[in-house]
Amino acid sequence: MRAVVTRVLSASVTLDGKKVSSIEKGFLVLLGIHCDDSREHALKIADKICGLRVFEDENGKMNINPKDAGAKILIVSQFTLYADCSSRRPGFTQAARPEVSEPLYELVVSECRKRGFEVGTGVFGADMKVESINDGPVTILLDTKDFM
Numbered sequence: 001m002r003a004v005v006t007r008v009l010s011a012s013v014t015l016d017g018k019k020v021s022s023i024e025k026g027f028l029v030l031l032g033i034h035c036d037d038s039r040e041h042a043l044k045i046a047d048k049i050c051g052l053r054v055f056e057d058e059n060g061k062m063n064i065n066p067k068d069a070g071a072k073i074l075i076v077s078q079f080t081l082y083a084d085c086s087s088r089r090p091g092f093t094q095a096a097r098p099e100v101s102e103p104l105y106e107l108v109v110s111e112c113r114k115r116g117f118e119v120g121t122g123v124f125g126a127d128m129k130v131e132s133i134n135d136g137p138v139t140i141l142l143d144t145k146d147f148m
Contacts, residue, residue, distance in 0.1 A: 001041040002032040002081045002102070007054055007138035011074045013122045014129040021120035026071035027052075028132045032081025035094055042104045043087045044134040046111035048147065049073065054138050062138070066117070073112050076122035076130055077105045078133060098125060 004029050012022035029049060034041075054062045054067035066073070079101065083090035096104070102124050112119045122128050 001034060001037045001045045001106070001108075001144045002063075003045055003049060003142040004030040004078070004081065005049060005052060005140045005142060006030075006132060007135045008047055008074075009135045011130070011132035013074065013076060013120070014131070015123050020123060021074060023072035023074045023120050025069070025135070027057060027066060027073045028130070029073060029075045029118040030078040030081065031075055032078050033096040033104050034082055035096045035100070036140075037096060037100075037144070039107065041106070041148065042107040043111060044148055045142060045144055046108045046115075048142050050112055050117065052117045052140060054140065064148050067115070072118045072120065074120040074122075075105070075109050075112070077101065077124050103129065 008026060008028045010024050011028040013020050027049065051065055053069065055064035055066065057063040069126050079092060079095040082095040083092060084094060105124060109119050109121055
């Protein structure tokens with residue numbers, strides 16, 4: 001599982017010209033699910049997202065976790081994070097099929113909510129417009145193959 005976690009001042013998802021979700025200060029998370037991912041991967045990445053200490057403390061150091069910073073989370077499914085770009089036309093065979101990825105995506109969302117976060121979502125499988133105002137910019141790439 002891969003997550004691109006961007007610290008934002010605000011972020012939103014629009015579908016067919018209508019805003020379906022938005023947050024203020026927090027994380028915009030683009031979440032990609034690999035065909036071999038499992039429940040354990042979803043639990044681990046949710047824990048990492050919710051514990052990232054990338055908000056500044058009183059000394060200007062990235063030392064505050066999102067909960068203590070009062071952050072919100074917007075999670076958007078992003079199968080293209082598993083693009084195989086060995087040729088000019090990307091292939092997506094490593095991305096999990098929707099029947100596998102959607103429940104795992106929902107599990108990540110649920111786990112973040114269980115930890116007390118307000119969590120917005122995109123619309124799974126839809127052609128969305130995602131906007132954000134990055135803060136920093138701070139962008140962290142999480143990949144479960146690096147910490148499982």
